[in-house]
Amino acid sequence: MRIELRSQAFHPWSELEGHERRMSLSGRCGAAAIFVGTMRDFNEGENVQGMFLEHYPGMTETQLQQICESAAERWTLLDTLVLHRVGEISVGDAIVLVCVRAAHRGDAFDACRAIMEELKHHAPFWKKETLVATERWVEKNTSGYAVKKS
């Protein structure tokens, strides 16, 4: 299990490659579920030019650790990686990377989804968006569940 906050931009796919090299799961791992959240240039009908991600140092890491440990108790996992940005963020930057490895896809898929949803609701981060003429705090996250097309 590895959890890190990053104040500088990171490349999620390079991070995954490096993390995989450090692990020795070959043969045991049958599934990897990966979520990468990136910064959009729009939100709630406004163009967004940048963002500042505030966090609560100490509590953020503690909450992320608890979220990952809870997932490891609920599902059979081999490894969990969570990277999350803090500070100034540019459009297109990766904000969060979650990678869950397991022997079977069910555990990997479900745990990855659960970790993201728990992170969204409990990890103490706050987004402040820079719009064209002003700034605003994001007061709630978008739903993690898509509306199906009819």
Place this chain on the structure above:
Amino acid sequence: MAVTVKFFANLRESLGISATTVDYVQGMKISDVWNAATKEREMPTGLLTAVNMDYEKNDIPVSDNDEVAFFPMVSGG
């Protein structure tokens, strides 16, 4: 005998303080910490609270040297 108090995000901006300390009084609850730290301003609805970096409800008692944090709904990820 003191309690450290921290505020985050738009709450920090609206109050104009990021951290302070208040005198610890035997039996004080999180809501009492809020009143002491903000000079009894009305607590915004939906505010989240943590004691020593764990989520807690407003009616629980705090202890000397605790760190109490107040913040709005989170929005990471």
